[in-house]
Amino acid sequence: MSSAVVVEDLRKTYGTVRAVGGVSFTVEHGEIFALLGPNGAGKTTTMEILEGFRTRDGGHVDVLGLDPGDRSTARILRERIGLVLQDIAVEPYLTVRETIARNAGYYPAPRDVDEVIGLVDLAGQEKKKVRTLSGGQKRRLDLALGMIGNPSLLFLDEPTTGFDPNARRGAWQLVRNLRDAGTTILLTTHYMEEAQELADRVAVISDGQIVAEGTPTTLGGRDTARARIRFALPPGSTVADLPVVAEQDEDGLVTVDSVEPTGTLHQLTDWALRHGTVLAGLTVDRPSLEDVYLTLTAQNRSAPERTQERSAL
Numbered sequence: 014m015s016s017a018v019v020v021e022d023l024r025k026t027y028g029t030v031r032a033v034g035g036v037s038f039t040v041e042h043g044e045i046f047a048l049l050g051p052n053g054a055g056k057t058t059t060m061e062i063l064e065g066f067r068t069r070d071g072g073h074v075d076v077l078g079l080d081p082g083d084r085s086t087a088r089i090l091r092e093r094i095g096l097v098l099q100d101i102a103v104e105p106y107l108t109v110r111e112t113i114a115r116n117a118g119y120y121p122a123p124r125d126v127d128e129v130i131g132l133v134d135l136a137g138q139e140k141k142k143v144r145t146l147s148g149g150q151k152r153r154l155d156l157a158l159g160m161i162g163n164p165s166l167l168f169l170d171e172p173t174t175g176f177d178p179n180a181r182r183g184a185w186q187l188v189r190n191l192r193d194a195g196t197t198i199l200l201t202t203h204y205m206e207e208a209q210e211l212a213d214r215v216a217v218i219s220d221g222q223i224v225a226e227g228t229p230t231t232l233g234g235r236d237t238a239r240a241r242i243r244f245a246l247p248p249g250s251t252v253a254d255l256p257v258v259a260e261q262d263e264d265g266l267v268t269v270d271s272v273e274p275t276g277t278l279h280q281l282t283d284w285a286l287r288h289g290t291v292l293a294g295l296t297v298d299r300p301s302l303e304d305v306y307l308t309l310t311a312q313n314r315s316a317p318e319r320t321q322e323r324s325a326l
């Protein structure tokens with residue numbers, strides 16, 4: 014079976030602003046794919062083109078075997094995708110149940126309304142008018158509207174913004190359950206933890222271009238990056254006493270960067286035991302997804318400035 018979404022060399026410009034400058038990626042059936050990127054990177058523009066809400070200037074796009082720019086198949090596509098957008102207009106004077114039931118009527122084979130109310134954890138709130146919902150409850154209603162049509166492909170644009178930590182974890186489980194039941198999910202998020210927890214694969218988009226793509230654990234060489242070993246310098250010792258090269262910060266914490274942490278740790282713990290001391294607060298880390306993301310997007314942001322500096326010389 015072909016991929017759920019294929020994007021090749023997608024381009025979109027608004028006036029003089031290049032929003033998307035040659036983006037390519039694929040989303041396989043049954044996976045959760047996350048687009049990460051700073052404000053204005055081009056995520057929403059990309060999503061809107063895939064959803065059929067925005068025209069493209071160039072490139073090839075295939076969503077569930079259809080071209081979202083083709084008006085003749087727009088209705089078929091609309092029935093097979095679900096949308097959770099950043100700002101969904103809903104009738105404020107309808108109740109939660111009425112809103113979900115009304116949207117169910119737009120699809121040929123919708124999910125059961127009460128089942129969906131339960132899934133998004135709005136049971137007990139179904140008689141509330143939409144205008145009285147809290148921000149997080151409103152967002153859960155958005156999720157309900159995205160999934161009521163039983164879509165093959167669900168677009169989630171910053172799905173958990175405004176959620177408290179418990180609600181966020183609940184929403185993550187719901188999204189995983191949808192994926193496990195066969196729904197393909199394409200999401201944007203600003204929360205690295207969300208991408209780490211949910212995504213099978215991520216692409217980082219910066220200034221209209223994809224700067225890295227991979228699994229949350231391997232993105233940007235995270236898995237092979239140097240490990241960072243940290244601990245408190247034992248009393249009476251200096252960094253020069255340690256058996257490896259180390260740096261000490263003003264709080265007394267020692268940092269050792271290592272390409273081979275097993276051996277380095279062995280040297281350090283052996284040294285500590287021989288000196289009858291401990292490496293207090295010992296931790297071993299690789300760069301977090303956020304570290305990698307910040308490096309990737311900072312490199313991209315600073316590139317035009319460097320060009321300017323060079324040209325000023």
Ligand SMILES: Nc1ncnc2c1ncn2[C@@H]1O[C@H](COP(=O)(O)OP(=O)(O)OP(=O)(O)O)[C@@H](O)[C@H]1O
Nearest residue numbers: 027030031032050051052053054055056057058059
């Ligand atoms: N309708 C529009 N008209 C003109 N420029 C636009 C329009 N929509 C977006 N842009 C511009 O295109 C660029 C990409 O915007 P886009 O909304 O796609 O980014 P984003 O990655 O979704 O950002 P955010 O994380 O803030 O939602 C930005 O420079 C933005 O100002």
